[in-house]
Amino acid sequence: xxxxxxPAQDPLIxxxxxxxxxxxxARLFDIRRVIGGLFVAYGIIVxxxxxxxxxxxxxxxxxxxxxxxxxxxxxxxxxxxLLWQWRRPAEPPSPNEQxxxx
Amino acid sequence: xxxxxxxxxxxxxxxxxxxxxxxxxLGVGFAARRAIRTSVxxxxxxxxxxxxxxxxxxxxxxxxxxEIIGMAANGAQYGVMTVHYYWIGAVPAxxxxxxxxxxxxxGSKVRSVPEYLRLRFNxxxxxxxxxxxxxxxxxxxxxxxxxxxxxxxxxxxxxxxTAIVVGAAIVLAYITIGGLxxxxxxxxxxxxVILAGLIPVTVIGLVKVGGVNGLMDAxxxxxxxxxxxxxxxxxxxxxxxxGAQWLGIVFGLGFVLxxxxxxxxxxxxxxxxxxxxxSAARRTPIIAAYPKLFIPLVTVIPGLVALVTxxxxxxxxxxxxxxxxxxxxxxxxxxxxxxxxxxxxLLASFMAGMxxxxxxxxxxxxxxxxxxxxxxxxxxxxxxxxxxWATVAAVVVGIGTAFIAAGFSNIMNYIQALFSVxxxxxxxxxxxxxFWKRMSALAGFWSLLLGTLVSLSLYLLYKGxxxxxxxxxxxxxWGAGLAFVTAVVVTATITPLTAPKRDEELRGLVYGMxxxxxxxxxxxGDAVWYRSPVLLGVIAVALAALFYIPVF
Numbered sequence: 001x002x003x004x005x006x007p008a009q010d011p012l013i014x015x016x017x018x019x020x021x022x023x024x025x026a027r028l029f030d031i032r033r034v035i036g037g038l039f040v041a042y043g044i045i046v047x048x049x050x051x052x053x054x055x056x057x058x059x060x061x062x063x064x065x066x067x068x069x070x071x072x073x074x075x076x077x078x079x080x081x082l083l084w085q086w087r088r089p090a091e092p093p094s095p096n097e098q099x100x101x102x
Numbered sequence: 103x104x105x106x107x108x109x110x111x112x113x114x115x116x117x118x119x120x121x122x123x124x125x126x127x128l129g130v131g132f133a134a135r136r137a138i139r140t141s142v143x144x145x146x147x148x149x150x151x152x153x154x155x156x157x158x159x160x161x162x163x164x165x166x167x168x169e170i171i172g173m174a175a176n177g178a179q180y181g182v183m184t185v186h187y188y189w190i191g192a193v194p195a196x197x198x199x200x201x202x203x204x205x206x207x208x209g210s211k212v213r214s215v216p217e218y219l220r221l222r223f224n225x226x227x228x229x230x231x232x233x234x235x236x237x238x239x240x241x242x243x244x245x246x247x248x249x250x251x252x253x254x255x256x257x258x259x260x261x262x263x264t265a266i267v268v269g270a271a272i273v274l275a276y277i278t279i280g281g282l283x284x285x286x287x288x289x290x291x292x293x294x295v296i297l298a299g300l301i302p303v304t305v306i307g308l309v310k311v312g313g314v315n316g317l318m319d320a321x322x323x324x325x326x327x328x329x330x331x332x333x334x335x336x337x338x339x340x341x342x343x344x345g346a347q348w349l350g351i352v353f354g355l356g357f358v359l360x361x362x363x364x365x366x367x368x369x370x371x372x373x374x375x376x377x378x379x380x381s382a383a384r385r386t387p388i389i390a391a392y393p394k395l396f397i398p399l400v401t402v403i404p405g406l407v408a409l410v411t412x413x414x415x416x417x418x419x420x421x422x423x424x425x426x427x428x429x430x431x432x433x434x435x436x437x438x439x440x441x442x443x444x445x446x447x448l449l450a451s452f453m454a455g456m457x458x459x460x461x462x463x464x465x466x467x468x469x470x471x472x473x474x475x476x477x478x479x480x481x482x483x484x485x486x487x488x489x490x491w492a493t494v495a496a497v498v499v500g501i502g503t504a505f506i507a508a509g510f511s512n513i514m515n516y517i518q519a520l521f522s523v524x525x526x527x528x529x530x531x532x533x534x535x536x537f538w539k540r541m542s543a544l545a546g547f548w549s550l551l552l553g554t555l556v557s558l559s560l561y562l563l564y565k566g567x568x569x570x571x572x573x574x575x576x577x578x579x580w581g582a583g584l585a586f587v588t589a590v591v592v593t594a595t596i597t598p599l600t601a602p603k604r605d606e607e608l609r610g611l612v613y614g615m616x617x618x619x620x621x622x623x624x625x626x627g628d629a630v631w632y633r634s635p636v637l638l639g640v641i642a643v644a645l646a647a648l649f650y651i652p653v654f
Contacts, residue, residue, distance in 0.1 A: 007211065007609055008606060013211050013217075017142075017211060019482040020142055023139060023140050023142065023143055023150075024140075024148070025148025025149070025150035026148075028137035028147070028283055034126060034129075034287070035294055038123070038295075042119060045115065045118065045439075049115060057437035057438070060435065060437050061306050062309045062310045062435065066302050066305070066436070066437065070301075070302050074298060074443075
């Protein structure tokens with residue numbers, strides 16, 4: 001009854017599973033840093049454009065200072081992503097799947 | 103050069119925003135490279151990703167060309183009824199995938215959807231599905247690429263072939279180098295960039311028409327009229343904008359088409375297989391269901407705004423086709439700055455769609471065709487190299503099919519219909535195979551083959567003018583339904599005549615056979631109530647039902 005919790009075995013799958021001990025997936029970086037970085041950059045660029053928007057551009061956007069607002073929202077979103085990554089770093093892998101040192 | 107009417111007035115800063123995005127996307131691909139050592143690292147991100155990442159990639163993989171441009175076009179053409187594609191045509195199937203089917207996919211450790219068929223049935227079933235999936239993915243990648251190039255040509259004035267090659271080169275680079283991690287990380291990034299592009303269009307559009315009330319009044323005065331504001335009210339007959347009865351919507355769209363697409367399409371399921379444990383895999387499609395609930399706000403609303411503000415929208419050809427609803431609003435409403443973000447979002451959505459096809463293709467090609475039938479028992483590194491070459495081949499062939507697509511006027515509809523041809527019988531074979539342990543291997547093969555042939559012939563007869571339907575949509579409802587019924591009947595007939603599979607072989611693959619461990623690899627944090635797949639799923643479906651109330 002030892003294998004009752006185990007799914008059926010297959011040679012091709014077992015082969016790849018065995019290789020997983022060598023996995024380097026733990027070295028994957030955290031995507032929150034990239035999202036945060038890009039949106040902070042976009043936020044700064046678009047906010048600056050928004051500060052210097054001319055009347056024609058504001059009229060085109062139906063009187064909304066859309067560059068200013070969108071820029072500030074993107075900036076705040078980017079900073080929140082960075083804050084989230086800083087406060088809650090990625091969970092370490094559980095002990096039974098700990099990778100050997102690289 | 104045509105398309106001058108849609109040309110956007112992009113300035114240097116807009117191009118800076120676009121360039122920054124391209125550089126970031128390539129950077130993500132290069133940075134993901136160091137996390138690749140085994141084939142599972144390359145094809146399934148080492149099964150290491152958290153649920154929010156795989157969930158957003160799941161929804162992003164579907165936010166391709168058809169989604170943004172097509173759903174805004176549908177919003178302008180059919181009105182509020184377009185929400186059926188989201189609230190009944192996607193959310194229930196996504197939740198079902200997470201709660202019911204994912205334990206079998208993830209728990210059995212299969213590396214692809216076709217591989218599940220190999221274990222559950224036999225090798226012929228597997229090969230049939232692997233080949234049809236591979237062909238379909240390359241064709242659809244070509245269509246996505248062509249659509250991307252069309253938009254770049256119309257909006258930015260780039261020559262068609264330059265746009266096709268540039269788009270293909272970027273997707274090729276980040277998937278060949280970064281593997282599935284490169285694709286998935288970029289999909290998450292694309293998700294946010296797409297939203298950042300669409301939200302300003304929606305907000306300014308609403309301001310222009312005087313808010314939600316102003317929009318509703320204007321739609322009542324438009325050619326859609328009052329019917330354009332209701333999702334269910336007129337579905338007792340086919341006298342509504344979509345031309346569909348409630349029965350067809352619930353069973354055709356809500357059951358056969360949507361379950362076929364969401365639960366068996368490997369380009370989607372692959373995202374969940376890359377999650378780090380069972381709980382995260384089950385939550386992947388369910389987390390994706392939440393953004394899916396809200397996406398109509400940024401597609402259907404701009405479609406309606408375009409309908410009431412752009413004079414003459416709905417022309418058969420030229421700049422005023424429904425498909426141009428969102429580009430037209432961008433041209434009319436967005437000043438430089440947010441305009442650059444919106445163009446970037448649009449291009450991101452096309453690349454996301456194509457990347458999903460290419461990364462699904464290279465995995466199925468390597469594991470399910472090359473390793474299973476051509477070169478077995480090679481070292482693991484060998485298959486990573488095969489995967490990289492398969493990616494190159496897929497993109498090159500994709501460029502070829504993009505130029506084929508350029509020869510057709512409305513290829514998007516055809517591919518969509520062909521897609522439903524392959525997916526509906528597949529779903530029937532899967533769902534019976536997962537719940538009825540007696541179903542034999544031969545029954546699996548024949549139900550899949552005959553189901554596909556029936557819906558394919560119906561489609562060809564419709565195109566040949568032998569059989570008549572009200573619309574392409576109605577044809578795909580019937581084709582999918584008929585394929586489903588055929589697969590069920592074939593299974594019921596052949597199974598009693600053929601030998602069943604042994605119980606040990608079905609462990610972890612079929613309901614009630616054991617071998618599925620829902621709790622074995624949970625992390626400490628996964629036990630909290632707000633990470634329960636069942637609870638999250640029930641809330642998503644309840645929200646979908648609630649959202650219908652104001653637009654009943």
